[in-house]
Amino acid sequence: MGDHDELLSYLPQKAPVGFVTKVLISDEHLSRTVVEFGDVPTLPMLSEAGAQTSIFLRLTEEKKAADVPIRAMGMLVSVKSKWLQRSKKKQFEVESRYVNNLDSFFVVDFTVYDGEEVIAEGQVAAVLERNGVSL
């Protein structure tokens, strides 16, 4: 996919709730970002960062099969997550991995890294808008 800085413009969440500051990887089934917070984040904030990182999954074939636009808006419908190790930092890297989808319902795993350490992990599910059907 093209320039990673340009990809940030596709993030629908804007500051102060747009946590992604840099896109490191934007592949078909894997994406990785740098996320930053104005204070030490809560677990729900890290989970939101996981959801935002998943926006940079390409999912070309899956979206085509589900009649979902490449730049589809999505509504978060479920989350589960847990701390593995506490951190007082405000900047992390987040990786998201495609799990599966049923039509426009997509499930993605995410992992939050503080350097080499995994500090949180979880799963998010979202319904993406389909062509001709806005959320």
Place this chain on the structure above:
Amino acid sequence: MSQSYLSQDLYTVVSQSEEEVVIRLSDASHPIFKAHFEGMPLLPGFLQIDIIAEVLEKEIDAITSAKFVQKVLPDERLRYIIAPTKSGVRVKLSNAQGELCGDFKLKWRER
């Protein structure tokens, strides 16, 4: 209760106990609603959870499950019902019409 940098002025507490919390959200001019999303102001799901933890001064260790079933809009009056479970708490969030907006199973502890 101290509000986070994101929830500052985002809501006011109408009533509060350990079992039930009622809040009123700010209007659409709040920076959160301008940012999420432009032209379609909605309370982000993560803040639906963070607000109740903040009001009750809890720190969340795990989100066992969180389901967001109804959009939450500016100016809404919201009611949280909190019930203990075997492994944590279950929090149900509903709007003034009594519609369920969120259903959260959490593990939390005192701040």
